[in-house]
Amino acid sequence: MMVPAGHAVEPSLSIRGLSKTYAGGVQALNNVNINVAPGEFLVILGPSGAGKSTLLRCVNRLVEPSAGEIFHNGAKITGRRRGLRAIRRQFGMVFQQFNLVKRLSVLTNVLTGRLAYRSIWRSLVYSFPEADKCIAIECLARVNMDHKAFQRADTLSGGEQQRVAIARALAQQPKVILADEPVASLDPKIARQVLSYLREAAQELGITVLCNLHQVEYAREFAERVVGMSHGSVVFEGSSLELTDDILHRIYYREPGEEEKEEA
Amino acid sequence: MAAPVAPVDGVLAALAARKRWRLHHIAGAAALIAFLLWCADGVNLRPRELAGALPLIGEYFYRMAPPKWEFSEVLWKPALETIYIALWGNVIAIVIGLPLGVLAASNVTRSAPLRAAAKALLNLQRSISEMIWAVFFVAAVGLGPFPGALALGVNFGGILGRLYAEALENIDPGPVEALAATGASRLQVILYAMFPQALPQFVTYNLYWFEVGVRSATVLGMVGAGGIGFELVTTIRLFEWRETGVVLLLILAMVTLIDLASTWIRARIY
Amino acid sequence: MSAATFEAAVANALALESERRMRRATRAAVWAVAVVAVLWFTAAQIGLNPAALVKGVPFMVDFFSRMFPPDLSHLLLLGRATVETVQIAVWGTLIAVMLSIPFALLGARNTTPHPLVFHATRLFLNALRAINELVFALIFVAAVGLGPFAGVLAIALHATGMLAKFCAEEVEGADRGPIEAMQATGAGRMQVILFGIVPQVIPAFVSYSVYRFDVSIRAATILGLVGAGGLGFSLIKTMKLFKYHETATCILVIFLLVFVSDWICARMRSRIL
Incomplete structure (x- = not known):
């Protein structure tokens, strides 16, 4: 089970012994180890509350891990506070609630993906260089939203907003995209469309994708490889073809502490 | 419950139990009434006084009719001045209130001492009425509309600053997280995710406090801080009630017009 | 592509x-x-x-x-004026609350007996709102003499305008569902108002009344400038006599009073809503 594509080459992302306990004492992650190959579309599957969201947020340090390390292309990205912006710039993020700034235009929303590359003085007057606009529009074209570039974000439907959010992540020219339940608020037809756009763009640009999902059918359809999570631990790692009923039961219905019994 | 009781009886009994007045209810009501009577005594509010006062007040309003329209010629300048004071009061309030409001908002400013300092300053400005500020500024820069605008600016700056801070605190945190995740700096996140969300609120508050400012500016003249209040006080002191009537009607017209204008603008900004 | x-x-x-x-x-x-x-x-x-x-x-x-340092010995003399300020605000607000209920019902489109009554009421309420407490106080001092009584009336009138307009808008915004349900049972007009509309608007009305009390306290601190009682009278008096150390004490007391009232009212409102 542990011989997926990732091992031949150096992993794009290597998560080692990652744990996170929140201030309230809730343990969200417990010694998570995952390797992600460059350009891979990895789905992290699990029920809500399994720690998927915390895992992604540890990668771009929206959440500080309690223990463990993360390496990106061999460089350690956890621990130091310095250079955090440069680290985050390499990771695009897509959210369940899209998180667009609703009163700004679609184009400006995508342009915010370029902010980390630009000085604060230019940002102060809400102005972007021509080169950034080119990048932003191209990213919009990739998700087929360039025809609505000048509309306000709140005039778009949910699926369209998520496509714009993907364009914003692409505009960062990231190495990795972290997608946190990107289709949980969308109906099935739109959800498949959005996931297709995400996979296609990532493939063309060679971007690694970590995508949280809780629906098994999308994981079967889109994933190259699946990591199953339950109660903060990885309980499965393998191809989507290996997702048997037994394994799904382990991901979705396991009680905390059951794992040890099974292994014993 | 020992014996089985019909459900209706049970509910009725429960209702009766809820309705029964407890001793502390009676004591509370008595204390409240005593407090109110004590207050009424303190401000000379007695039924007989009130009955006597109402006709008197009616008579004074009656004396204002018919308004002496010629007087309005004198009033144009102070009336416009009132609006200018309100306008500049608002501008000064924005200049003072916006930075303080940003500093006082918990999701923008991380440093707790800085936040507390900003809040304390806003409270000081807010708690002291614009009339008292006006007295102070008249003493500092002399009589006229300028101290009036300063007084409104300082007081409204405190009020608006707090409202700005609340508007910022109530924005959707999602886009803020999204922009932080792109690697944007703190200031960029504030400019691109926080301000655009809070802006309509800011404009609404400013429009509303402009209306309030016009109403306040009508009385600043009582302490020599410009506007139509000076004419108002003078006519009342000289018992020129028909002139007073004109002033009151003009104030009413002014406030109504501005009310309509700001409703019109507000419908257009979202 | x-x-x-x-x-x-x-x-x-x-x-x-x-x-x-x-x-x-x-x-x-x-x-x-x-x-x-x-x-x-x-x-x-x-x-x-x-x-x-x-x-x-x-x-x-x-x-x-x-002004510095404030003359704290003056503090004792301000006790009476502080109490008076609160008393003015209490009765000013109370009268306003009582008056604003009928005015609100007359001035709401869905409860007014006649459109003409509606427009007349709204016009009257707008007039009360447009005219500052101090203007009313000035006129009432001329009519009923110096003292807190004129202040109470001034605050009551202005606050009535504010409260009644707010309440009328709440009544107009009341949920149609319960009202229609009441009408369907054959309830009379008064019954629909009492059981269909009033319960819906009471929390907002009480909360706004508390807010109005807070504003009235603030207003009552300056009524004394025109001789209508409260702390403002001490303020202007000490100033005219150039006793600035005492003026500073007055401002300090006003600040504390407003601060405490603001804190109490904010807590009460958060408990109501």
Whole structure:
């Protein structure tokens, strides 16, 4: 089970012994180890509350891990506070609630993906260089939203907003995209469309994708490889073809502490 | 419950139990009434006084009719001045209130001492009425509309600053997280995710406090801080009630017009 | 999609963007000029200039230095005035609450007996709102003499305008469902108002009344400027007698009173809603 594509080459992302306990004492992650190959579309599957969201947020340090390390292309990205912006710039993020700034235009929303590359003085007057606009529009074209570039974000439907959010992540020219339940608020037809756009763009640009999902059918359809999570631990790692009923039961219905019994 | 009781009886009994007045209810009501009577005594509010006062007040309003329209010629300048004071009061309030409001908002400013300092300053400005500020500024820069605008600016700056801070605190945190995740700096996140969300609120508050400012500016003249209040006080002191009537009607017209204008603008900004 | 299509899309959108940017820049420039012109003109009209402010700074410093330190022995004498300020606010607000209920029902489109009554009530309420407490106080002092009684009436009238308008809008915004259900049972007009509308608006009305009390306290602190009782009278009196140390004490007491009332009222409102 542990011989997926990732091992031949150096992993794009290597998560080692990652744990996170929140201030309230809730343990969200417990010694998570995952390797992600460059350009891979990895789905992290699990029920809500399994720690998927915390895992992604540890990668771009929206959440500080309690223990463990993360390496990106061999460089350690956890621990130091310095250079955090440069680290985050390499990771695009897509959210369940899209998180667009609703009163700004679609184009400006995508342009915010370029902010980390630009000085604060230019940002102060809400102005972007021509080169950034080119990048932003191209990213919009990739998700087929360039025809609505000048509309306000709140005039778009949910699926369209998520496509714009993907364009914003692409505009960062990231190495990795972290997608946190990107289709949980969308109906099935739109959800498949959005996931297709995400996979296609990532493939063309060679971007690694970590995508949280809780629906098994999308994981079967889109994933190259699946990591199953339950109660903060990885309980499965393998191809989507290996997702048997037994394994799904382990991901979705396991009680905390059951794992040890099974292994014993 | 020992014996089985019909459900209706049970509910009725429960209702009766809820309705029964407890001793502390009676004591509370008595204390409240005593407090109110004590207050009424303190401000000379007695039924007989009130009955006597109402006709008197009616008579004074009656004396204002018919308004002496010629007087309005004198009033144009102070009336416009009132609006200018309100306008500049608002501008000064924005200049003072916006930075303080940003500093006082918990999701923008991380440093707790800085936040507390900003809040304390806003409270000081807010708690002291614009009339008292006006007295102070008249003493500092002399009589006229300028101290009036300063007084409104300082007081409204405190009020608006707090409202700005609340508007910022109530924005959707999602886009803020999204922009932080792109690697944007703190200031960029504030400019691109926080301000655009809070802006309509800011404009609404400013429009509303402009209306309030016009109403306040009508009385600043009582302490020599410009506007139509000076004419108002003078006519009342000289018992020129028909002139007073004109002033009151003009104030009413002014406030109504501005009310309509700001409703019109507000419908257009979202 | 091929790279060529992206290029076309980018060129197309960039052209549109620069066109839009030009249009927006022009519009922004026009607005900026207009705003600056208005501010410039009005600043000149009211004699607003930074130079006067800078020149005023020594006077302000002088004023402050003469107030400092506050004469705390004066504190005892202010007890009576502080109590009076609160008493004025209590009765001013209470009368306003009582008066605003009938006015609100007359001034709400869905409860008014006649459209004419509606418009007349709204006009009257607007007049009460437009005229500042101090103006009323000034007239009432002339009518019923100096003292807190005139202050109570002044606050009551202005607060009635505010409260009744707020309440009328709440009544108009009441959920139609329960009202229609009541009408369907054959309830009379008064019954529908009492059981269908009043329960819906009570929490907001009580909360706003508490807020109004807070505002009334603030207003009551300055009524004394025109002789209508409260702390403002001590303030203006000590100032006219150049006893600035005592003025400072007055301002301190006013600040504390407003601060405490603000805190209490905010807590009460958060418990109601």
